[in-house]
Amino acid sequence: MGVLQNLRLWENNVTQINEYGEKVTTKVPRRMPPNPWRILRLLSAKSYGYFFIGIAAWTADGYDFNSVNLVTTQLSAKYGASLPQITLSITLTLLFRPLGAMLLGMASDMWGRKWPLAINMWILAVLQIGTAYANTYAAFIGVRALFGIAMGGIWGLAAAMAMENMPTEARGLFSGILQQGYSIGYLLAAVVNITAVPNTSEGYKAIFHVGAGFSALVGLIQIFVPESNIFVDGGDEPRVSQAVRIRMFVKDLRLVCKQYWRMFLYCILLCTAFNWMSHGAQDMYSTYMKLGKGFNNTDASRATIVGQVGAVVGGTICGYYSQFLGRRLTVVLACCFGLAIIPLWSLPTAWGPLAAGNFFLQSAVNGAWGVMPVLLNEYAPPQFRGAFPGTVYQIGNMISAPAAEIQTHAATAWIKDGRPNYGQVMTITLCIVFGLVAVITACGQERLGSHFELVKRAGAEENIVREMAEMGMGKEDLGGAKHVEVVGDKV
Structure with a gap:
């Protein structure tokens, strides 16, 4: 890894899995x-169909998470x-997400994407109702902690299902669109907050319903x-008992841990910076507009909607052009644009310029994020794309979990013109994190166009043989992988 792998404009130096399933490093003209x-x-x-269900699940996640952000003042009065x-x-909620990402990711890599994702969505629905009807502050906090576990499993499964079932040429564009499911969810929550919350007898509970x-x-x-597709058994794939499959899965996992631990740590660092960027710009934005700039709930929600429209536009454009610029350079350029927009986002006092600033700033934030689904799938061990991307993403979420709380404490302790100084606090935060995201991303590898879909599901014997060969181990060390039970006429 390193900046010198290059961020040059005329070619990409790419480490990828080619169309023959081999890992190669080569220069690829843009x-x-x-x-x-x-x-x-x-x-x-x-x-x-796969893409639709992936973006729908991620949209629900974005809606569910940001529901609380939009009604913090009402919840404060309630409890x-x-x-x-x-x-x-x-x-x-952010602290408990990695547990859900690991558990649901492992389940999806072992048994498939379909049922783990479906069951997880139903659990989320139950916990949303629990959030609406929690009678005490302690109950509310407990429900949201459980909510974090359920939410943790969404992103990794949604991204893996969408990315592994489409042509490599389409992944940049659809990665950008997929990641905007979160912004679409936030936008939908803001619309419900404007329309349903003030006009129903249920009040803030309507957003959770x-x-x-x-x-x-x-x-x-x-x-x-x-x-x-990768979990639909082909005619040449041996059928084995569940016990053997689990043993093979565990062996595959151990070998991957030995090979990918450095990449795992790097991706955690990368996702931490990315999550600080998004949470620093979004979580307290509605509160910033109300308490920092003096707007009412409706105007604050409208500015949020404008920003999330910008996020969808920026993420889609950057995802598309990442097929040309490469994933890393696209992120770096988005961060530079974000830094340039910060004054427009924070300095004005009128609603129009502030909303315009939010549109462009969120287009930069989500422009960088639009690359993330495909980037983490390209960085991941190809047979563990359910667990690896989701886990590193949610650990990054966990480390950035105090962002909203830190910003709130800092702003309420820094009074300006009789109001909490959210604008200054959030400006300082974004200046730091835009720079960190650009530098950390530049230090990674370029894996544009990797054919990760060609690698067999986790626990397949050919994966284990290949990994051992890459580590200099002989096939005689295969051990448990040779103890395959006979089922029917197949070994």
Whole structure:
């Protein structure tokens, strides 16, 4: 890894899995990706089905998480708790996500994407109802902690299902679109906050009712989507007992841990910086507009909607051009643009310029994020794309968990013109994290166009043999992998 792998404009120095399933490093000239409309035609109906369920699940996640962010003041009044106490629920949700990512990711790598994702969505629906009707502050905090475990499993499974079932040429564009599911969810939550929350007898609970119904619906639709292609047994794949499959899975996992531990740590660092960037710009934005700039709930939510529209636009554009610029250079350019926009985002006092600043700043934040689904799938051990991307992403979330709470404490302790100084605090945060994201990303590898879908599912014997060969181990060391039970007429 290193900056010198290059960020040059005329070519990419790429380490990838080629079309023969071999890991190679080669220079790849930059070529403009096909016209977006042509890319849309590359996908089959089945590929669109996988992508749809992936973005729908991630949209539900974005809605569910940001529901609390949009009604912090109402929750504070309900429980008689301070804003920092309410934002503790955001911190706890982020802290518990890695556990869900690891458990659900392992389950999906072992048994497939379909049922782990569907069951997880139904659990989320139940916990949304629990959030709405928690009678005490302690119960509310407990439900949100459990919510974090359930939410942790969404992103890794959604990204893996979407990315592994589409052509490599389309992954940049669809990665950018997929990641915007979070922003679309945030946007939908803001719309519900404007329309339903003030106009129903349920008040703030309405935002959680809608989220519960949305999550349950996604889980229901998942039943009708086929299992991901790599988990559909081919005619040449041996059928083995469950006990043997588990032993092979564990052996594969151990070998991958020996090979990828450095990449694992690097991706945690990368995801920590990325999550600080998004949480620093988004979690307290509604509160910043209300308490820092003096706008009412409706105007704050409208500015949030404008920002999330910008996020969708920026993420889609950057995802598309990452096929030309490479994943890393795209992120670096998005961060530079974000730094340039910060004054427009924080200095004005009128709603219009602030909303415009939020549009462009969120387009930069999510422009960088638009690369992340495909980038982490390219960095991951190819047979553990359910567990690896989701786990490093959510550990990064966990480390950045105090972002909202830190910003709230700092702003409330730094009064300016009689108001908490959210603008200054959030500006300082973003200046730091945009720089960190650019530097850390530049120090990674370029793996543009990697054919990770060609690698067999976790626990396949050919994976284990290949990994041992790469580590200089002989096939005689295969051990348990040779103890395959006979089922029917296959070994």
